[in-house]
Amino acid sequence: MDEKAAETARRLVVEQFPEARAAWLGGSVARGDASPTSDLDITVLLDGPPAPLRKSLEYGGWPVELFVHTEKSIAFYSGKDQQRRQPTMARLVGESVVLLDTDGSGARLQQAYVAEVAAGPAPLSADELELLRYMITNLLDDLADASGNIRTAICSVLWQDAARLLLTGAGQWSGTGKGLLREVMAYDESHGTDHATALMDGVRAEDDRLVEEVDRILQPYGGRLFSGFELSGSTP
Structure with a gap:
């Protein structure tokens, strides 16, 4: 944890939000893995506007x-994150350094979101699982005769869909981009697996390594799915 960064973040909050009830510094600086280009992810709690x-x-x-919120808006966005199984809001507040806490809400909400992250997301429904298998199967079929830039484009989507199946199928949080890869790496560390390395090696390779890894991820859920898949649409 960079104490100078935390003090800079605290000074910003005091100067620009003197009415703040609480504030948290999250992201890579709080985790201790910041790079030279990292930013300060600061969440501020207010009672009202401009939040x-x-x-x-x-x-x-x-x-x-800067993410400026009321308790109501934090709960709203945390709920949306639950639906997509990506705990952005919960991590910003839960996995943080408390910069300011005038009424106990800083510690209270931090503890609540630590618990929410630890509890994990809701399990996949049967329909959600089938849809993920179907989407991945279509990408594998597209990849079979793809090359060059088309292959690269398919692989960039395929590894992410396969990673989401791996994580959400096991009751773990998902993510996007580098956040998704971090979630897979954390999964590997706790389960003694090597999915992150296998997926990234497969994306870079010009052979069947990515296909083999994706099929390995699909296997516990019944493998590829095409024939018999059915999805009912909603009436406009």
Whole structure:
């Protein structure tokens, strides 16, 4: 944890949000794995306007992402994250350094979202599982005769869909981009597996390694799915 970064974040909150009830510093700086290009992810709790608000700025030599919320809006966005099984809001508040806590809400909400992250997402429904298998199967079929840029484009989507099946099928949180890869790496560490390495090696390779790894992920859920898949649409 970079104490100078935390003090910079705290000073910003005090200067720009003197009415703040609480504030948290999350993201890579709070985790202790920041890079030279990392920013300060700061969530601020207010009682009312201008929350909710997202704002990007420069402060004290740092790029800053500000997320300004009320308790109601934090709960709303946390609920949306639950639906997509990507705990962005819960991690920003739960996996954080408390910068400011005037009424106990900083510690209270941090503890609540630590518990929410630890509990994991709702399990996949049968329909959600079948849809993921079907989508991955279609991508595998498309990849069979693809090359060049088309192959690269398919692989970039395929590894992510396969990773989401791996994680959400096992009751783990998902993510996007580098966040998704971090979730797979954490899964590997706790389960003694090597899915992250196998998926990334497969994306880079010009052979069947990605196909083999995706089939390995599909296997516990019944493998590929095409014939017999059915999805009912909603009436407009």
